[in-house]
Amino acid sequence: MTSRRKASAPEEPEQTGEADAPHMEALKKLRIVIRAAQRHSNWIEKQCGVTGAQLWVMQELHESPGLRVGDVAQRLAIHQTTTSNLVDALVKKGYVAKARARDDLRVVKLALSEQGEAVIKRAPVPARGLLPESLRKLSAQQLCELNQGLQALLDVMERADEAYALQPLPFTM
Structure with missing residues (x-):
């Protein structure tokens, strides 16, 4: 079988095997990062009963009550529709309350309920995610x-x- 790999530059040490190749080392590191984040998210859900993304929403509302859905979407760097779905699930659980702004009834502001504040207080850190x-x-x-x-x-x-x-x-x- 012939190798399809490009020849290494002279200054690079020769690889002892496929498992030692730089691309395999990068793959291993990516696996560690992804699995660590996955384990943290699963741990959050077991501890709090909300997903990691939902807890992040709650943390933002804890720090800045009165945000709008678009504000939360921007802080999490996710689509506004996705944020709406996360918020709706939190509203159904009783952790987030929606209220219309007094000066503009088109604006809906979000805040943690007392129940939501209790979840944040006992939540593992980092609440925003690993x-x-x-x-x-x-x-x-x-x-x-x-x-x-x-x-x-x-x-x-x-x-x-x-x-x-x-x-x-x-x-x-």
């Missing part, structure tokens, strides 16, 4: 390099759908 909080800890340079690397990966993916960028990670189904 990935968003970890990304906040990186330097500007590290974020730039990470973004460039991820963009390079997306550029070579055949089935990358940019619409996925505005959806929360589907760790709990």
Whole structure:
């Protein structure tokens, strides 16, 4: 069987096997990141009875009562329709209340109920999720390099759908 790999640059050490190849190391690291985020999200759901994305919504409302759905969508970097669905589920559970603004009845503002505040107080941290909080800890340079690397990966993916960028990670189904 002939190898279809390109020859390595002279300064790179020769690989001892496929499992040691740089692309396999990157794959392993991506698995660790995804699984860590998945485990954190599952743990949140077991502890609080809400998904990781719902808890993030609740954290934003805890810190800034009176946000509108569009404001929450912007803070979570997800589509407004997805945010509406998350909020509606929280309203049904009694954790979030909707109220019309007095000065403009078209505007609906959101706030945590007493029950929602109780969930936030006992919720594990980070309430925003492991990935968003970890990304906040990186330097500007590290974020730039990470973004460039991820963009390079997306550029070579055949089935990358940019619409996925505005959806929360589907760790709990």
